[in-house]
Amino acid sequence: MKPGRISMTARGVASRRAAHQVLDDSPKVLDDPIAVPILGPEFFADPVRHADPRSRAFRAFMVARSRYAEDNLASAVAAGVSQYVVLGAGLDTFAYRNPFPTLRVFEVDVPAMQQWKRGMLQSATIAEPANLTFIPLDFEHQTLMSGLTEAGFDAQAPAFFTWLGVIPYLTLPAFRSTLDVVANLPTHSGITFDYSLSHDELSPRLQSAAKSLAARVAAAGEPFQLFFRSLQMDNELTSAGFQRIEQLDTIDLNVRYFANRSDGLELPAEGLGKLATAWV
Template identity: 45%
Template structure:
């Protein structure tokens, strides 16, 4: 992202979530705040999605990854977890739709410029900042994430659920693994859901490979290029070496089987976009 400016990819992801509400009625992922938080940008995002049918696949992936992450988070809360951490929160609205619970705290960590933009949009949309939300300013590529979180009030000795969506592909591989190392060291334990992409050359279907290359070109034009692609087998191996003992990795085919089991034409399993849930013991 450009220095001093809010993330363009955070705005784009919010646009996909808003368009899903307007075009599909939130079929895969209901977010009644998605359009409101975008404010003046919502109409443009929805119009763009309607004008470009090829965006539907990415819109559905964004919706399914959000649903999977939030369902996992809600299960953790029902099991007693009271610390939620949203890494690279962008314009995500989970914390503002989450019903209050005694002792519940949601920490949103993001770049200062993106965080300022979000809070301004919340105020403009008349969306209240709940008492359970704490904002932590941080740049993933600089400084210690854990120090920033502890200074912001997070207790690493308590179990924490982490949502980390739409961020890893834009970081360096070193930054992605440094974040996983930091999370794995939380003494209270963590459960994290994040998304990643396999290297484009590993994608066998030409149509899917071309889609990923076109998407990479678009985000590069925005000044926030893809910087990290991960091999699934290597990610699992490294995650286990860090102490993640429970790993659930879903590619696009698995997500479609989970949330759209009755559609006649389904994607084939294989390299592409993934959502993974990992937990330490």
């Protein structure tokens, strides 16, 4: 995404999370009472469009990755972590339904995105909590750690990070520099993120689907750049200094979050990417 522009993919992701609240049965994979209000009157959950198998699969992944990130955050808080950083926050809603009174939340995004989000929050009369800090970061002129430090982040205390829907748009040096920030924090720090698999790790059918998706996001001005093989990601995280690593594919996510659902919501057996968590 170019500086000064808002992300259409961020709006799309938010609409999928909202559709889950309206169209899918309970229990929700991600119970998010803010997902619909933040979008305001322009949100409309079209049952026909969202019933398309590809739409259902995409929706399932959007809610599963947020749920997985927040489950890992809860584990970090239980271990004493009191700082949470949402990288590329987009329209993420955790800060406005945060169940942890002592947890400080830092939302990091480009200035245009944060200005847009805060306008949407104001329009929806959703209050900005006192324990939330917005960090409008221009990565062309400021590093992540300098932006965090200026905003009151304590680099001597552990923190948990989420980084969802961002990595495919990055360069490899940008990816590694962010990993280094987290890996150099104290014990109990960690990060959850998703990433796209290299085409040579996909079946021919999924390679075709990946090319179609890449063409759509490129047409929206947000082209994919970065892909990994699963073993390559393990090596990246180990080289950065992380001590414990977990990677989940769609089969793992179905077992964890979609078993025995009455509405049949689930992920396809093969996916275009994986979720990963790394702990210091």
